[in-house]
Amino acid sequence: MPATPAGMLASRATRARAKAGLSLRALAEKLGYPHTYLSRVERGEQLPSEALAEALDDFYGTDGLFADLLVVTVAAEVPVYGRKVLEEEKRAARIQTFNSSVVPGLLQTEPYTYALFTESMPGKDAEKVALQVAMRSHRRTVLDSATPPLYWAIMDEAALRRPVGGPAIMAEQIRHLLDTIANNSAVRVQVLPFTRGVHPLLGGSLSLLTLRDGLTFAYVESFASGTSVDTPADVLELTTLLDIARSKALDSGESVTLFREYLKEYEDDTDS
Incomplete structure (x- = not known):
């Protein structure tokens, strides 16, 4: 070891x-x-x-x-720029997040995360990748706690179209999303489809964490960097961008329908 x-x-x-x-x-x-x-x-x-x-x-x-x-x-194991998020996730009353290209981290299955890290961490040995997967899995426990935060995720349709790990892994991932939505009342997931055109959060990810005392801070991440934002004016600006993206997203029922369409497509690819 x-x-x-x-x-x-x-x-x-x-x-x-x-x-x-x-x-x-x-x-x-x-x-x-x-x-x-x-x-x-x-x-x-x-x-x-x-x-x-x-x-x-x-x-x-x-x-x-x-x-x-x-x-x-x-x-x-957590980059300095991401440590505040990790510390506050467990104490948050609400987490709002947008991901433009992958399934939101707290909703990922281990096979999906492993495939994602294997492809996106060139040069990293297997032990390093396994540890990063374990870290992501550890973070997911926040949604299974006795008093989980309200987790409101918006994901671009690109995250469904991009076959991370292949059809079988994607099918498992989408089944997990559907199961989580159906069985965890604290989780809400919406998809922003290609048909709704451009939006202000293309190319990155944004999380807004509201703590139980009402304080909200933002976390913006892109590639191998990230920034925590807590000044009220900047948080308000980022909240507005997230609201615009959410206004273009499908509602919960429509999103579930789209998940099922992609699930059938990946299951068909797995069987063929």
């Missing part, structure tokens, strides 16, 4: 279990987590949730070791 915070976390989890004389299945029974999940954590293929990190600390009596390693791992 590499000498990185993520590698240390995985190694210490494995060593602690071995020292306790437990198999993965035995530990899973004691903690109440699937043994496959614990296995991925020990192999460094997935980061533990905050709840699992705390459970490991309680079970092994490690005084916050795993919780601290998780914090350090996240901080080490």
Whole structure:
């Protein structure tokens, strides 16, 4: 395991279990987590949730070791410009986001994310890509919390048309979108179709995070850079741009219909 915070976390989890004389299945029974999940954590293929990190600390009596390693791992792997977003996502009351070319991050499946990172991170080794996928998976837990933020995503139709990873992965991704929309009342997704023409957010992504105290800040990302914006005038300007894009988007029902059309197309391509 590499000498990185993520590698240390995985190694210490494995060593602690071995020292306790437990198999993965035995530990899973004691903690109440699937043994496959614990296995991925020990192999460094997935980061533990905050709840699992705390459970490991309680079970092994490690005084916050795993919780601290998780914090350090996240901080080490996230670019400086994106750390504020990661810190505030868990405390947000509402997250509004627009993506012009890919499925919004918190709605991505792991195979989709892996295919996306493999193609978009040239020169990165497999371990680095796997860690980035694990990071994205870890972030998605915010939507599964007891009090999730209202997550309102707008995505350009280009994200559906571009076959990231091929037809099978795209079909799985769209099924996940439909399942999330149907079963998570905190999630709303709209598609901005090609037929609505140009809009003010072409070529980038924008997120607006509103915290529970009412404060809103914006995060603009393009390629390998990003900027957090919190001055009221600039946030207002970006909010207006997002509102214009949303006004051109399909409503929720129309978006679901378009998702199903693309799903059928990708399923047909998979079967052919």
